[in-house]
Amino acid sequence: MLESMDLSMVNWARAQFALTAMYHWLFVPLTLGLTWIIAFFHTIYVKTGSEEWKRLTKFWMKLFAINFAVGVASGIILEFEFGTNWSNYSWMVGDIFGAPLAVEGIIAFFMEATFFAVMFFGWNRVSKGFHLLSTWMVAIGSNLSAVWILVANAWMQYPVGQAFNPDTARFEMQSFADVALSPFAINKFTHATSSSMMTASLFVIAVSSWYLLRWRHQRMAKRSIVVAAVLGLIASVFTMFNGDETTYEIAQVQPMKLAAIEGLYEGETNAGLVMFGVVNREKTVKDEDMKSFHFAAEFPGLLSFLATRSFGAFVPGMKDLVNGNADQKIMGVAEKMQRGKEAIASLDAYRAAKKSGDASAAEVHLAAFNENKAFLGYGYLKSPEEAVPPVALSFYAFHIMVSLGGVILLLFVGFLYFLWKGVLEQKKWLLSLGCIGYFLGMIAGQAGWIVAEVGRQPWAIEGLLPVSVARTNLSVGAVQTTFFIFLALFVIMLIAEVSIMLKQISIGPEEN
Amino acid sequence: MNCMKALAQAGRLVGRICRFYRDGFAGMTLGRTLWTIILIKLFVMFAILKVFFFPNYLHTHFETDQARADHVAEQLTRPANSRTNN
Structure with missing residues (x-):
């Protein structure tokens, strides 16, 4: 196994990025989804005035806070890695994503600093209406704060609305609307947020099922399950249709991935x-x-x-x-590689002409570059077969995601059916399944990202920049060191979260 | 007169907001542990990892944007010569 692994710097950098992104995604879906569920609980409390709904809202807020505290800022590590391990990529896309990501960070910070505080500290200290508004603003703000990072990821898979500037070696934004509203970006955002709602619903059901199995907090648990199962079922159906649309988009723009x-x-x-x-x-x-x-x-x-x-x-x-397939008008990778190499040669010649002050030669080389620039990335491949992503991993990840999506949908239906029949407490098998449902949701989410990211290899930016060129010239030892530092840090943080979370779940809502 | 009144109102509002945050933080139980985790994590990330392990490569190796652009262009146009795999 080890003999067949490529232990070059680029693969360590990829492994480090995957480790960080997968760790980050343990927290994000729960944060995004749980905010909506808490907002619904809070709304029911304000509508009914029932103290039980208030206790319930406060309990789920507490679990949300634990997840948020441990997960917060873990995404910033990805930005560190961009600057250190992926400096060529960072430079090349800085014009497109730098400003929006910074603005997003500032808006998210102020929204969170304001409304998070009111949501947590506001009980009996601000009006009920303003308190509820703050809870909804946290839900909206948290989900909006995911927009640009998902737009950025979608752009890497479908790089629209840009033009490469050979003088600055940067992709420059030509159309904000094309980048922000590309169908790929919209699908990615809606798919990520609706699947997050599913994951959070599964979390609520898992904790509530555990209470029901132990005959604790029966009423609260069933109320939580009603809200979570309804929202989860709606999110599941939406995610399924949205996934179908995503598959269609992939077929159009990333046929190799499909x-x-x-x-x-x-x-x-x-x-x-x-x-x-x-x-x-x-x-x-x-x-x-x-x-x-x-x-x-x-x-x-x-x-x-x-x-x-x-x-x-x-x-x-x-x-x-x-x-290639002439009947289907599909150009082969070998031809794309040839045109990519011509683009690279033209870029080199253009820059040399500019440096020597030969304007007419620069114009000729620029025209040649523009003719072939759509194939730029292919010029870096060593063989046509390099354009194929890892098949087995992509295949299994996709099928695990889809299969678990189906199981989760049935789980929501099962909970609602037996709750409606009034016999949920007696269905130990379903409650046991409910306890592990959250982990199924997490596995499905991680598998989904493996499909998205492994399935697009070898590209950092589809067709334009392979990961082998996107990286920095670093020694493999430097990346290995930070990989293991992160591994240790993430394990410690995860142990901290799980132990605090389990303790609070064990205490339950009433004692809080 | 109106200006003074508005200023006084604004002052009271700021005071209320400050008390809101102060009392909120003071009344935390689990929140203290969570804030401790957040602060330790931010310290490790920004004061140790960022400073010692994750310098921005282009900003630490090149002084101007033009030099950075030239370096990246070199990487793009002479990939075989300018890159090593390990």
Whole structure:
């Protein structure tokens, strides 16, 4: 296993980024989703005046505070890593994301400093209406603070509204609307926030199920489950449809990712969607005879429908995308690499001409660069096969995410059904499942990010900048050191959160 | 006269806001532990990690934006010569 791992600096930097992002994503969905649920609890309290809803609101606020305190600012570490490990990338995209991310940070800080304080300190000290408004503002502000980072991620997958400036070596924003309102960005934001709502609902159900299994706080637990299951079910249905739209977008702009997450080597008309499958890890795009799967069960035609909205349409496989397919008008990677190399050569010649003051030569080279700049990133690949992301990891992550999404939806339906029947306390099996449901949600969320990020390899910016060029020239030792520092720090923080959280859950709402 | 009244009102408002935060922080129980965690974490992140382990590479190695742009352009145009893998 170790022998087959590439332990170069770029892979350590990727591992460090993945570690930090995955740790960060342990907290973000709970923060984003729980704020809405707390806002609903708080609204019911203000409407009914019931002290029980007030206790319930305060209890979930307390768990939210623990998660927020441990998770807060963990995303800033990602920015440290950009500046140190990914300096070429940071420089190149600074014009597009620098200002909006800074503005977002400032707005989020002031919103949080103001409304968080009122939400937590405001009981009996400000009017009920203003207190409730603050709780809703925390929910809105927290979710809005995720906008730009998700827009940035979407742009890396679908870099619209930009132009590369060869003088500054930067991508410069040409259209704010194209960047902020690209369908990819909207889908990413709505998918991330609705799936966060699912995760937070699962958290509320997990804690409440634990109480029901122990015959503690019965009434409060059932009330919590009603709100969480209704919101979770709505979020699940929305996430499912939104996921379908995301798949369609991926098919249009990242066909290689779609082929990888479905293990589709040969393009097909009426392509089937794999339900279950065991990927043949030996298979590569160069193999002609080897099977793609040891075993696979699929829905005929469904992948074609998801990718094109037509059951009979052609979906390109990894071989079509690497080798090209004249019938389907697909350019092969080898040709893209050639044009990418021409773009790099033209860029080099342009800069040399500018330096020597030869304006007419610079103009000629700039025109040549502009002709091929859409393929710039391909010029850095060493072989066409490098354009294929890790197939097995992408495939399994995608199928785990989708399968768990289905299980979670059924879980919400089950809780609502047995609650409606009035027999939820007797269904120990469902309550036990409810206790682990939160972890299923977390796994689904992490798997979703693996699909998004591993599935787009080798690119930092799709088609324009591979990760091998996006990085800084550092020694592998420097990155290894910080990787293990983070690992230790994250483990300590996680232990702190889990122990504080478990203690507060164990105390329960009434004693608070 | 109106100006003085407005100033006095603003002063009272600021005082109320300050008392709101002061009493809120003073009344915290679990919050004290959480704030301790946040402050330790921020100290580790900004005073140790950022300073000793995560310098901004382009800002510490190059003085001007032009020098940074030239460096990145060099990385882009001469990738084989200017980059090492390990």
